[in-house]
Amino acid sequence: MINLIPNEEKKKKVKDFYYRLLVTAFAVFGFSILIAGVAMLPAYFLSSVRKNLINSKLETEKNQSIPSPDKETLTVVEDLSKKLDLIEKSRNSRYLVSQKVINEIMSEKMPDIKITQIQYRNESIKGKTISISGVASSRDRLLLFKRELENNIAFKKVDLPISNFVKGSNIKFSLGLTPS
Incomplete structure (x- = not known):
């Protein structure tokens, strides 16, 4: 079969094919970026809301004053301290071979x-x-x-x-x- 298309036309068709292929590849790439962005938006919004909530809780806790311990808490701490001292003294009096x-x-x-x-x-x-x-x-x-x-x-x-x-x-x- 004889090819009647001139060489210049053949080159132009090949060039047009590559342009169409390139445009299609860019379109598919752009569309996939758009889909990925849309898929990530809910996660982004959710994480930003959580971050703002945590920051607001942190600010409110920073602004609150720390209550001073009551007498009962102080007596418990003193009692615990005495018990720990007793344990340390008994440990030191034991014979440990060095x-x-x-x-x-x-x-x-x-x-x-x-x-x-x-x-x-x-x-x-x-x-x-x-x-x-x-x-x-x-x-x-x-x-x-x-x-x-x-x-x-x-x-x-x-x-x-x-x-x-x-x-x-x-x-x-x-x-x-x-x-x-």
């Missing part, structure tokens, strides 16, 4: 002595005591560990029962300390 005591024990410990348990007791008869359980590689190392703890000023008394020396190696021991 990191210092644990560090003192660990500084005297040799690499071949393994500590498995540290217990703290505050008994009315004996007072404050620390019990250490563990495993020592030999009698000599256990005795050396005991002497190091005795020489440490953090401990008044070090008790190592003789029954701990029955076994020759891999000795499971229990040691009692009285802190200074």
Whole structure:
């Protein structure tokens, strides 16, 4: 089939097609922007009304004077304060083994002595005591560990029962300390 349309007309038709396509795309884009704006308007109005309502409530609360507490409230606050002071005093009087005591024990410990348990007791008869359980590689190392703890000023008394020396190696021991 022979094309009888001249080249200039063909170019003009292609150009017109692209113009129409561009105009249609802009129209669709504009229409979608319009629809989105209309869809968002109720949410915008609702949020602006809420904002104005909250601001007005804030202004009225700022303008109101703060009432002074009555006697009953003051007595409740005082009572609560006394109770809290009592709790704090009882907490301070309790025996809490500090990191210092644990560090003192660990500084005297040799690499071949393994500590498995540290217990703290505050008994009315004996007072404050620390019990250490563990495993020592030999009698000599256990005795050396005991002497190091005795020489440490953090401990008044070090008790190592003789029954701990029955076994020759891999000795499971229990040691009692009285802190200074």
